[in-house]
Amino acid sequence: MGTPYRKILNRQHPSRRPCLTAVLRMAGLRPTRQRIALAELLFAGAHRHVSAEELHAEAGAAGVEVSLATIYNSLHQFRQAGLLREVTVDAARSYFDTDTSDHHHFFVEDEQRVIDIPAESIVIQGLPEAPKGMEVTHVDVVVRVRKA
Secondary structure (H helix, E strand, O other), rough: OOOOOOHHOOOOOOOHHHHHHHHHOOOOOOHHHHHHHHHHHHHHHOOOOOOOHHHHHHHHHOOOOHHHHHHHHHHHHHHHOOOEEEEEEEEEEEEOOOOOEEEEEEEEEOOEEEEEEEHOOOOOOOOOOOOOOOOOOOOEEEEEEEOO
C-alpha cells in the first residue's frame, strides 16, 4: 500500500475505533460515526473486495443505519484518501478492494466475485507513453472468468 495507514489498519486491537478515528483523520477525512462504523466493517479482517450493496447489507446486519448513497459516498472518499482501491468490472459495477498494493483481478462472472491476481503474474508490454506533462499512475487488468 502506498499510504502509511495500512500498518495501523492491520493491527489487532480490542477496540479499533480509536485507531480508525486516527486513520481517517490522517487521511484528511472527518471521523463521523458512520465513517468509523463503515471502516470497522471494511478493515476488520483480511483484505477483501466489496460492492457498495454488499457493504450496505453488512451495515444493516450490524445495526448500522446508513443509506446506500452514504455508503457510495464513503467508499469513494476512502478511495480518494488512498484507503481503498476501486475495481471497475463494467460501467455499472465496481468493487472496492482493501488491498491497495499493485495487483490485478479476476472477475468471476457466474458469482459476481473479484479475486486477486499477483502483480508479478501479468507482464504488460507495449504500454504507450503518457501524453506530455502526464505520468502513468497504474494499470488495472481485470480478467473475466466463468465456470467451464
